[in-house]
Amino acid sequence: MNASPPTDPAPPALLRADGLVKTHYGEGAPVHAVRGVDLTVRPGEFVAITGPSGAGKSTLLHLLGGLQRPDSGSVWLDGESTDSYSEARWATTRRRSIGIVFQFFNLVSNLSVADNVELPALLAGTTAKQARAEREKLLAELGLAGKERSMPGELSGGEQQRVALARALVNGPGLLLADEPAGSLDSKGTREVIRLLSRFHQQGQAIVLVTHDARLASGADRVISFFDGRIVHDAELGGTPPRRDAGISDVLELTD
Amino acid sequence: MRLPLLALLARGPAHGYELKQDLEQLLGAAYPQPNVGQIYVTLSRLEKSGLIEGEEVAQSTRPNKKIYRLTDAGHEALLAWYEDTADEPRVRDEFFMKLALAQHTGLADQVTLINKQRRQYLNTMRGLSKLAGAENRDNRIAHLLIEGAMLHLQADLDWLERCQEELEGPE
Numbered sequence: 001m002n003a004s005p006p007t008d009p010a011p012p013a014l015l016r017a018d019g020l021v022k023t024h025y026g027e028g029a030p031v032h033a034v035r036g037v038d039l040t041v042r043p044g045e046f047v048a049i050t051g052p053s054g055a056g057k058s059t060l061l062h063l064l065g066g067l068q069r070p071d072s073g074s075v076w077l078d079g080e081s082t083d084s085y086s087e088a089r090w091a092t093t094r095r096r097s098i099g100i101v102f103q104f105f106n107l108v109s110n111l112s113v114a115d116n117v118e119l120p121a122l123l124a125g126t127t128a129k130q131a132r133a134e135r136e137k138l139l140a141e142l143g144l145a146g147k148e149r150s151m152p153g154e155l156s157g158g159e160q161q162r163v164a165l166a167r168a169l170v171n172g173p174g175l176l177l178a179d180e181p182a183g184s185l186d187s188k189g190t191r192e193v194i195r196l197l198s199r200f201h202q203q204g205q206a207i208v209l210v211t212h213d214a215r216l217a218s219g220a221d222r223v224i225s226f227f228d229g230r231i232v233h234d235a236e237l238g239g240t241p242p243r244r245d246a247g248i249s250d251v252l253e254l255t256d
Numbered sequence: 257m258r259l260p261l262l263a264l265l266a267r268g269p270a271h272g273y274e275l276k277q278d279l280e281q282l283l284g285a286a287y288p289q290p291n292v293g294q295i296y297v298t299l300s301r302l303e304k305s306g307l308i309e310g311e312e313v314a315q316s317t318r319p320n321k322k323i324y325r326l327t328d329a330g331h332e333a334l335l336a337w338y339e340d341t342a343d344e345p346r347v348r349d350e351f352f353m354k355l356a357l358a359q360h361t362g363l364a365d366q367v368t369l370i371n372k373q374r375r376q377y378l379n380t381m382r383g384l385s386k387l388a389g390a391e392n393r394d395n396r397i398a399h400l401l402i403e404g405a406m407l408h409l410q411a412d413l414d415w416l417e418r419c420q421e422e423l424e425g426p427e
Contacts, residue, residue: 052417187403194385214413215406218381225374227420232367235375237382 012079014174014206015041015064019073022059033059034070035229041208043174046201048209048220056229057210058179064208065100065177066090078174095124099168099176103183105160107152107167113139114148117166124171131170138166142196158189165196169205176200178209182216194219257290257298258307259337262330265308269325272296284391284398286384286405299324307333345408347415355419366423374416381409 022034033056041047049057062068064075066082075082077097085093094100107116114135121131139145142162152160161181168176178197182190190213198219201207209220217223218237225233264270264278272295279290299322302308307330310322326334351373358364388402 052421191388195389198385198389214378214381214410215385218378218385223375223378225371225420227417227424232420232424233371233374235371235378237375238379 012043013040013076014043014045014078015039015208016076016079017064017073018076020060020063020070020075021072022056022063022068022070024059032056032229034063037073037229037231039064039224039231041175041206044201044204044206045222046197046205046207046209046220047222047224048211048217049224049226050211050214050217051226053212055226057226060226061177061179061208061210065094065098067100095120096171097173097175099171099173101161101164101168101176101178101181103180105152105157105164107160107163109152111151112148113144113150113152113155113163116152116163117170120167121170126171134170135166138169139163142166156189157185158192161185161189161193162196165200169200174206176205176207178207178211180211180213181209182211182213190215257294258302259334261295261298261302262307262326262334263337265324265326265330266334269323271313271321271323272299273321275299282397283401284387284395286387286391286398286402302330306330367420370416370420370423374413377409377413377416381406381413384409 017037017039020034020037020039024031024033035056037060049060051057059068063070066075066085077093082090082093108119111119114132117135117138118128118131121134122128126134135148136145139148142165144159144162144166147155147159147163152163155163165181181197182193185193194216197207197209197216201219207220209216211217221237223235223237224231225235260279261275264275270278273292276290276292276295279287299308299310303310303324307327308324309327310324312320313323314320351369354364355366355369358366358369384402384406388399388406391398391402393399
């Protein structure tokens with residue numbers, strides 16, 4: 001792994017998970033969704049968690065965002081344990097420090113695009129003027145200028161996901177959690193999500209992305225393979241693009 | 257490279273360097289830059305087999321260049337090319353043989369092999385994403401080429417996951 005040189009003190013972890021365990025009890029046999037996960041995410045890092053469906057990766061993301069509580073183990077945010085967090089405290093944390101996007105966007109259907117994006121800012125105590133300014137900036141960046149007054153139902157899936165992304169980022173959270181953000185989009189929408197996540201990452205946004213789609217995962221600096229409730233592989237991806245004349249030269253191979 | 261060169265000549269006569277540029281422009285950065293020497297060699301072979309014919313054109317300040325045109329036989333060869341369906345791509349058999357024989361040799365661990373291969377595919381995928389980002393948005397052919405490569409890799413990665421499930425399933 002790309003450990004920092006010893007003279008360079010490691011930056012504090014943005015997020016740390018220690019021995020997370022979560023079992024779902026329902027009809028039938030208990031499902032061991034997360035079976036002992038340790039994970040550290042540093043500021044500005046883009047981490048993808050991939051694996052087959054049913055491997056427990058969404059559960060893991062929910063534990064990291066406080067949407068579910070672990071049976072054992074802890075989640076640390078900026079060096080602070082969340083063990084004693086109440087639901088209200090988690091809700092505040094999700095408003096200020098953790099943005100989340102989901103597969104099915106989860107926009108408020110009877111609020112306009114503008115209101116969907118500004119709401120979390122207003123709830124976090126931002127002035128109306130500033131919320132509006134942030135919203136305008138994000139919608140422009142996401143190619144949604146002119147859609148402020150639209151209702152979510154009038155937008156394509158790809159557009160709705162971009163609104164959801166604006167909503168998740170409006171309070172400038174240190175961490176963005178994304179759960180299959182392209183899972184219900186077509187190929188074009190998927191490419192758009194890949195492009196936007198990469199762009200926010202380049203601007204310094206830390207991202208933890210759960211996906212079964214390797215195209216999405218390959219935008220990350222680090223890809224974790226999650227299988228049967230455990231991390232089975234944690235790979236740093238190289239940052240250098242392939243040379244034009246080599247590396248991926250068998251993308252198309254002319255024979256003969 | 258024989259048939260793609262023939263196909264480029266179907267539009268009209270051209271010289272070797274033009275054909276190289278046409279290929280690059282059509283297929284974009286995901287395509288390995290064709291080696292101009294290789295193109296000239298292929299053209300002279302095509303000429304020997306009667307599929308194209310060349311004509312020397314004198315240039316005042318540079319050496320003569322040779323303009324090639326498609327012959328009737330070349331036209332026939334192209335039609336036959338379009339008649340044929342292409343073979344489907346092969347599974348990455350070298351990796352699979354390594355995996356299949358790992359236990360016999362006792363020289364490698366299957367899960368380690370899978371993880372190494374996965375990292376390689378992911379790195380290639382990352383390279384392809386970057387290429388797609390850098391490619392001219394209007395070059396649909398080049399984007400389709402990159403997307404095809406990504407979908408093949410996605411299938412390879414899914415397959416690695418299946419291998420892992422089988423070999424490392426819950427005890």
